[in-house]
Amino acid sequence: MKVGYVALIGRPNVGKSTLLNHILGQKIAIISDKPQTTRMSILGIKTTEKGQIIFVDNPGIHRPLHRLNKRMMNFVYSSLQTSDLTCLLIDATLKYGHGDQFVIDTLKKVTTPLFLLINKVDIVKKDKILLLIDRYKDLLEFKEIIPISALKGTNVDVLEENIYKYLPEAEKLYGDDDVSDQSLRFLMSEIIREKLLSHVRQELPFVTAVLVEEMEDRGEGKKYVKARIFVEKDSHRKIIIGRQGSLIKRIGTEARKEMEDILEAKVFLDLHVRVKEKWRDSAGVLDLIEGQ
Ligand code: GDP
Ligand code: MG
Numbered sequence: 001m002k003v004g005y006v007a008l009i010g011r012p013n014v015g016k017s018t019l020l021n022h023i024l025g026q027k028i029a030i031i032s033d034k035p036q037t038t039r040m041s042i043l044g045i046k047t048t049e050k051g052q053i054i055f056v057d058n059p060g061i062h063r064p065l066h067r068l069n070k071r072m073m074n075f076v077y078s079s080l081q082t083s084d085l086t087c088l089l090i091d092a093t094l095k096y097g098h099g100d101q102f103v104i105d106t107l108k109k110v111t112t113p114l115f116l117l118i119n120k121v122d123i124v125k126k127d128k129i130l131l132l133i134d135r136y137k138d139l140l141e142f143k144e145i146i147p148i149s150a151l152k153g154t155n156v157d158v159l160e161e162n163i164y165k166y167l168p169e170a171e172k173l174y175g176d177d178d179v180s181d182q183s184l185r186f187l188m189s190e191i192i193r194e195k196l197l198s199h200v201r202q203e204l205p206f207v208t209a210v211l212v213e214e215m216e217d218r219g220e221g222k223k224y225v226k227a228r229i230f231v232e233k234d235s236h237r238k239i240i241i242g243r244q245g246s247l248i249k250r251i252g253t254e255a256r257k258e259m260e261d262i263l264e265a266k267v268f269l270d271l272h273v274r275v276k277e278k279w280r281d282s283a284g285v286l287d288l289i290e291g292q
Helices: 016-024 067-082 098-107 126-136 156-166 184-197 234-241 243-263 283-290
Strands: 002-010 042-047 051-057 085-091 114-119 144-147 209-219 222-231 266-275
Touching (some): 002 016, 002 156, 016 042, 085 098, 114 156, 184 243, 234 266
Parallel strands (some): 002 085
Antiparallel strands (some): 042 051, 209 222
C-alpha cells in the first residue's frame, strides 16, 4: 500500500479547497471567491485499491497581521513539515507577482517532493500555461508540473496517479470509509460562513467567524443547531442582519438547506450575530472556533 500526507499549498483563491472537494467527490471544505476562506488545515482522505492519500487543505499563504492569520500560517508551516509530498497550486489566470515570490521563499525549506499544479486551465489559453511553466520551472525543483482544472476535474486523475509514485509504502492510517477528520459541528459552522461570504463584501469576510454552540437531536428526524456569528463592529452586525433582518434570514435559509442535506434531518437553525471587538486577536475566541 502507498500511504501518505499530501499538502495543498498556494496563495488564497487559487482553488485548493475546490481541488480537495473534487478529489473526494463531496464537499469537505467551503469555497468562495473571497480570499482567506480556509482558516485551518482540513484533512481529506482518499482510499483506493492502490493505497491512501491524505490530502491536507490549507489556508492560503499570506503575510499574517492578526493572531488569527498567524495561526492560519502556522497550519501551513506545520503541514509543510509533516507532509510526504507538497502540491503548490497556482492560478493560471494570474501573472507571476510579488506574493508568488513569498510563496516560493516559503517552499524553499521543503525537502519532500514538490509538484506544481497550474489550476483553472479551463479558462486560459495554452500559451499562458506555457509561459507559467517557463517562469516556474527553475524557481524550485518540481518533480511534476501538471496543468489542472479543479472545477472541471481536468487532469485530476493524472495528478492522483503521480502522487502514488512518490508516496512511501505503509499501512493505511484511516478506515476505508473515512473521508475527513473534521467534526460535524465544524462543518456546520463552515457552511454558515460560506453562505455568509457569498453575500458580503469588502472587509466583512475577514472579520467574521462562526461558532456552533449547540447541536441537539430533537428526535423524529429533527435537529436543533445554535450558532453565533462573530463580527468586530456594530456596523458589521447591521450589514449581516440586513434591512428588517432580511440578510441574516437569507443566510440562515441557505445554510439550513445544505445542513439538512448533510444531516438528513429537518434542521432548526438558531442564528445570532454578536459583536466581539478584536476577536481576530483573541486567543479565547480562536481556541473556541478551532476546537469545534
Ligand atoms: P482556495 O482559497 O485556494 O481554497 O480557493 P477556492 O477553492 O475557495 O476557490 C477560489 C475561487 O476559484 C472559487 O470562486 C472557485 O470556484 C474558483 N476556482 C477554483 N478552481 C477553479 C478552476 O479549476 N477553474 C475555474 N474557472 N475556477 C476555479
Ligand atoms: Mg480554501
